[in-house]
Amino acid sequence: QVHLQESGPGLLKPSETLSLTCTVxxxxxxxxxxxxxxxxxxxxxxxxxxxxxxxTINYNLSLRSRVxxxxxxSKNQFSLQLESLTAADTAVYYCAGLxxxxxxxxxxxxxxxxxxxxxx
Amino acid sequence: DVEMxxxxxxxxxxxxxxxxITCQASQDISNLVNxxxxxxxxxxxxxxxxxxxxxxxxxxxxxxxxxxxEFTFTISSLQPEDTATYYCQQYDNLPxxxxxxxxxxxx
Numbered sequence: 001q002v003h004l005q006e007s008g009p010g011l012l013k014p015s016e017t018l019s020l021t022c023t024v025x026x027x028x029x030x031x032x033x034x035x036x037x038x039x040x041x042x043x044x045x046x047x048x049x050x051x052x053x054x055x056t057i058n059y060n061l062s063l064r065s066r067v068x069x070x071x072x073x074s075k076n077q078f079s080l081q082l083e084s085l086t087a088a089d090t091a092v093y094y095c096a097g098l099x100x101x102x103x104x105x106x107x108x109x110x111x112x113x114x115x116x117x118x119x120x
Numbered sequence: 121d122v123e124m125x126x127x128x129x130x131x132x133x134x135x136x137x138x139x140x141i142t143c144q145a146s147q148d149i150s151n152l153v154n155x156x157x158x159x160x161x162x163x164x165x166x167x168x169x170x171x172x173x174x175x176x177x178x179x180x181x182x183x184x185x186x187x188x189x190e191f192t193f194t195i196s197s198l199q200p201e202d203t204a205t206y207y208c209q210q211y212d213n214l215p216x217x218x219x220x221x222x223x224x225x226x227x
Binding site: 044045046047058060061062096103104107108111112113 | 164166207
């Protein structure tokens with residue numbers, strides 16, 4: 001069974017940079033595209049970006065200028081960096097697998113989610 | 121971005137009722153819509169992909185249909201464990217976008 005686990009700080013100050021890591025177990029990092037999604041009461045579910053093991057990346061353009069993605073195939077991990085945080089970035093951040101192909105594009109499996117709060 | 125307008129935002133029904141949720145896309149997205157169930161404190165779980173395909177292990181009381189801009193998600197006989205929030209999501213165009221969700225409660 002595939003298991004994803006997010007890790008990273010839960011409380012950050014405005015203007016700081018968020019760094020989250022997702023560790024994948026039960027599957028190869030080559031089996032999926034890997035994605036980040038966040039959920040806040042104000043904006044609902046928002047797709048952030050995805051990365052593949054070969055380094056293909058696509059971003060939500062609304063966040064593109066502040067987002068960085070990395071993948072470490074040796075550790076079966078991928079990570080998200082989000083710069084210049086504001087209170088609007090307060091959300092639960094999920095990592096998830098993403099199958100992409102003709103007619104294929106759903107998020108499964110998901111991590112349990114990491115609450116990130118931006119507050120001074 | 122493709123806007124997914126989901127309705128209703130909330131509803132309550134009795135056990136055994138038939139429940140339908142709709143999602144309207146702001147442009148033609150073929151059948152490239154998924155439906156997710158999210159229970160409190162948990163991550164969303166995909167129930168239906170490509171508008172009408174049931175994920176393995178998902179009970180057959182769940183179904184979906186539609187194409188173009190109009191999509192529906194139906195629970196044929198509501199069960200107590202179906203209390204959750206349900207979301208549609210399109211994958212025809214980047215960025216992937218979600219509906220605002222329908223909170224479903226049991227009366």
